[in-house]
Amino acid sequence: MGRVQYYFATKDDLLLHSLDHAHRRMESRILERAEEAGGNVRNVLVTILDELLGEHPETRDAIRVHAFFAARAADNESMAAVLTDGDDEILALAVAVVAQAKAAGRVGPDVDPEHDGYALFTLARGLGSDVALYGAPIDRARKTLEHFIRRVAPAE
Numbered sequence: 001m002g003r004v005q006y007y008f009a010t011k012d013d014l015l016l017h018s019l020d021h022a023h024r025r026m027e028s029r030i031l032e033r034a035e036e037a038g039g040n041v042r043n044v045l046v047t048i049l050d051e052l053l054g055e056h057p058e059t060r061d062a063i064r065v066h067a068f069f070a071a072r073a074a075d076n077e078s079m080a081a082v083l084t085d086g087d088d089e090i091l092a093l094a095v096a097v098v099a100q101a102k103a104a105g106r107v108g109p110d111v112d113p114e115h116d117g118y119a120l121f122t123l124a125r126g127l128g129s130d131v132a133l134y135g136a137p138i139d140r141a142r143k144t145l146e147h148f149i150r151r152v153a154p155a156e
Contacts, residue, residue, distance in 0.1 A: 012072075012079070015065055020082050022062035026051055027086070029059075042153055045097045048090055049124035049145060054131040055138045063132035087121075094121045101153040116152040123148055 008014035030051050037043035054060040066083055073080040095117030101107045127141040 012069075016069070016079060016082055019062060019065045019069065020085075022058055022065065023082070023085060025058050026056075026062060029056065041093070041100070042097050042155065045090075045093050045153075046149060048093070049120070049149075050142065052124040052128045053138060053141045053145065054128040055142075059128070060132040063128050067129060067133060091118060091121045094118070097153045104156070106154045106156070107152060111152050120148060120152060 008017060030048050033047045033051070034044045037047055051059060054063050069079055069083055073083050095113050098107075098111065098117045098120065099113035102111050102113055124145055127136070127145055130136040131138055131141050
């Protein structure tokens with residue numbers, strides 16, 4: 001116990017370290033899976049969003065810890081930084097993929113890259129919470145995400 005307290009002054013410090021470690025493990029799984037997707041930007045985005053669904057037990061645990069800290073992060077910048085690390089990049093990728101689909105004429109004129117890219121990103125996060133916190137079936141979450149992706153960023 002003393003050793004843990006030496007490195008982590010508070011329980012929050014320990015949990016934040018664990019969350020950061022879980023994020024790094026998620027990134028490793030994403031990078032490994034993204035290599036299999038080749039250079040296709042859409043497939044990389046789908047890989048990232050699929051990881052956010054929480055099929056992997058470590059990802060589900062990270063989502064649970066993330067939810068625990070979400071309300072507290074409003075008053076703590078370092079906590080908020082850990083919780084939102086990488087979000088801007090994922091959102092930018094989602095917007096870019098939807099914009100590519102629109103530019104290629106694969107979606108209708110009502111598709112808006114900014115709004116639909118944001119909706120795609122937040123849908124994946126919300127579905128991941130549904131899986132991790134409420135026990136929703138991963139297959140249903142994945143089918144829902146795939147349905148929306150087909151609407152706003154169909155494959156070539």
